[in-house]
Amino acid sequence: MGLLEFYMNEDPLNRSRPKKKVLKTLFKAAWILPLLGLGFYGLRTELYRAQILPPSANPNIAIPQNNLTEALWKAPDVNTLPMNETGKEIRYGKELIAHTSEYLGPKGSIRSMSNGMNCQNCHLDAGTKPFGNNYSAVASTYPKFRARSGTEETIQKRVNDCIERSLNGQPLSDESCEMKAIVAYIKWVGSNVPKGVTPKGAGLVDLAFLSQQADPKKGKILYQTKCVLCHKANGEGTMNAKGNAWTYPPLWGDQSYNHGAGLFRLSRFAGYIKANMPFGTTFDKPQLTDEEAWHLAAFVNSMPRPTKDMAKDWPDISKKPIDHPFGPFVDGFDEHQHKYGPFSPIKEKREKLKKMKTITAKKRDK
Numbered sequence: 001m002g003l004l005e006f007y008m009n010e011d012p013l014n015r016s017r018p019k020k021k022v023l024k025t026l027f028k029a030a031w032i033l034p035l036l037g038l039g040f041y042g043l044r045t046e047l048y049r050a051q052i053l054p055p056s057a058n059p060n061i062a063i064p065q066n067n068l069t070e071a072l073w074k075a076p077d078v079n080t081l082p083m084n085e086t087g088k089e090i091r092y093g094k095e096l097i098a099h100t101s102e103y104l105g106p107k108g109s110i111r112s113m114s115n116g117m118n119c120q121n122c123h124l125d126a127g128t129k130p131f132g133n134n135y136s137a138v139a140s141t142y143p144k145f146r147a148r149s150g151t152e153e154t155i156q157k158r159v160n161d162c163i164e165r166s167l168n169g170q171p172l173s174d175e176s177c178e179m180k181a182i183v184a185y186i187k188w189v190g191s192n193v194p195k196g197v198t199p200k201g202a203g204l205v206d207l208a209f210l211s212q213q214a215d216p217k218k219g220k221i222l223y224q225t226k227c228v229l230c231h232k233a234n235g236e237g238t239m240n241a242k243g244n245a246w247t248y249p250p251l252w253g254d255q256s257y258n259h260g261a262g263l264f265r266l267s268r269f270a271g272y273i274k275a276n277m278p279f280g281t282t283f284d285k286p287q288l289t290d291e292e293a294w295h296l297a298a299f300v301n302s303m304p305r306p307t308k309d310m311a312k313d314w315p316d317i318s319k320k321p322i323d324h325p326f327g328p329f330v331d332g333f334d335e336h337q338h339k340y341g342p343f344s345p346i347k348e349k350r351e352k353l354k355k356m357k358t359i360t361a362k363k364r365d366k
């Protein structure tokens with residue numbers, strides 16, 4: 001399906017929204033839309049806030065178990081949530097993931113503490129889409145040790161990582177209604193995954209390394225044909241009519257994710273767009289070749305964006321990912337190659353160093 005057809009067939013944004021049917025009906029009666037819209041938006045914040053009460057001790061939520069050996073992971077159905085306090089808290093969490101900006105963005109109704117992006121911009125379909133950076137493996141694998149911080153991290157810490165980096169914002173306190181709801185939702189999304197398991201379809205796809213370096217110039221040309229329609233020539237995206245959320249989120253500039261964000265690593269960006277962009281793409285019907293995805297990642301991540309103090313990151317520098325573009329490094333390769341590749345020589349060198357380390361350790365132990 002061509003981009004134009006895709007565009008004509010349906011409003012791409014509505015695909016991922018649970019309110020699709022409601023919106024369709026509203027669309028038919030377009031003349032009352034502005035009136036209804038005003039009332040609805042004003043009310044929504046109040047409604048969700050009002051629902052927040054301490055979750056009941058025993059939620060009794062029935063969750064279907066997946067057959068993880070055969071099938072792609074599938075999120076539980078939000079409609080199966082009971083209308084008790086736990087159900088309401090989880091629903092509020094979903095709302096915060098899908099429409100973060102309306103609550104916590106520059107014009108947020110609760111607080112202004114982030115750049116205006118939604119979690120859902122990167123965690124598609126509220127973190128339920130296969131290979132759309134979903135939350136399937138969060139409840140099952142956290143708390144866990146992460147080398148970036150060098151500490152055991154809770155889900156709250158990981159959520160704040162994305163707020164401070166991807167949303168270039170200020171962290172939420174663990175005790176806030178909003179953090180509690182986000183964590184309740186993320187735990188519920190992954191509640192059909194056994195402890196320790198990372199199911200099929202989790203996170204992002206991993207693309208094979210290119211033999212040459214990823215080229216921002218090639219990426220720029222691709223951007224102009226495949227991305228510019230929605231993300232715009234200056235990468236600044238498009239705001240909705242109310243000016244409180246992005247219709248198409250920015251890819252660079254002041255309103256975008258900062259240097260410390262996951263997407264600033266070329267492998268994460270390339271994996272994300274391969275399975276998900278142009279919008280509407282699924283992992284089993286990609287529209288970009290691996291090579292195109294790498295070049296696009298190189299282009300977008302060579303454009304200006306906010307910085308972040310990362311002095312405390314990677315206390316053990318040997319644990320930096322191969323495509324983490326900030327030195328110092330243990331392997332002797334420079335920042336440019338760590339950013340754009342080619343990555344295979346770095347990987348080989350790292351493996352050699354690791355082997356040498358174990359040999360020395362064994363000799364020492366004798």
Ligand code: HEC
Pocket residue numbers: 097100117118119120121122123133134135136137138155158159162163166167182186203204257261262263268
């Ligand atoms: C600009 C894109 C972007 C935005 C916006 C974003 N994230 Fe993330 N998030 C990522 C990337 C990239 C990763 C790491 C994926 C990987 O390394 O496989 C990640 C990882 C996570 C993880 C850990 C997932 C796992 O399986 O270990 C959680 C939890 C998370 N994000 C929550 C959030 C929440 C909550 C928000 C909104 C407050 C948010 N993110 C906003 C890009 C984003």
Ligand code: HEC
Pocket residue numbers: 012013016118120121122124125223226227228229230231247248249250251257263272273277278279288296
């Ligand atoms: C048809 C419109 C459309 C096209 C074309 C498109 N995107 Fe997107 N893109 C979106 C939308 C909409 C989102 C946010 C998804 C959501 O919130 O559900 C998004 C999100 C993103 C994100 C994560 C959020 C952010 O702003 O950092 C990246 C990265 C991205 N797109 C890159 C690309 C690239 C690269 C291309 C070209 C190959 C592309 N997109 C083409 C509509 C589009």
